[in-house]
Amino acid sequence: MKTMFKNKLLNTMLFAATCGIALTAVATKTNLARANDNPKVIEITAKKFEFTPSEITIKKGEPVILRLTSADRVHGFMSKPLKIDTDIADGKTTDVAVNPDTAGAFTVICDHYCGTGHGNMKMKVTVVE
Ligand SMILES: [Cu+2]
Numbered sequence: 001m002k003t004m005f006k007n008k009l010l011n012t013m014l015f016a017a018t019c020g021i022a023l024t025a026v027a028t029k030t031n032l033a034r035a036n037d038n039p040k041v042i043e044i045t046a047k048k049f050e051f052t053p054s055e056i057t058i059k060k061g062e063p064v065i066l067r068l069t070s071a072d073r074v075h076g077f078m079s080k081p082l083k084i085d086t087d088i089a090d091g092k093t094t095d096v097a098v099n100p101d102t103a104g105a106f107t108v109i110c111d112h113y114c115g116t117g118h119g120n121m122k123m124k125v126t127v128v129e
Pocket of ligand 1: 110111113115119121
């Protein structure tokens with residue numbers, strides 16, 4: 001009789017523990033889904049001959065939206081390793097989705113000729129683990 005009670009208690013405890021793990025798993029999954037549905041937005045402004053901010057840090061495997069605007073004219077926004085290649089038109093917002101799969105330091109350049117300082121127009125994107 002005593003053993004049966006013990007087993008029942010053990011089963012109840014096991015059941016509770018399993019539920020706890022399952023709930024945690026569901027919560028983690030929901031958080032991940034939320035992060036993907038609603039990625040972090042980073043605003044970047046381009047103007048002759050710089051990007052502001054000139055450096056950003058993002059996380060590997062964490063999708064972000066780069067919200068690009070220009071303060072003067074059309075600029076380019078290009079980084080091969082980050083799989084970004086777009087133009088930033090004047091007077092409208094350009095959203096670029098980035099989901100970096102490699103950690104490191106990457107350079108984004110303006111690849112749309114915009115004047116004498118064009119060759120030095122770049123920004124740094126650091127991807128951390
Ligand atoms: Cu340029």
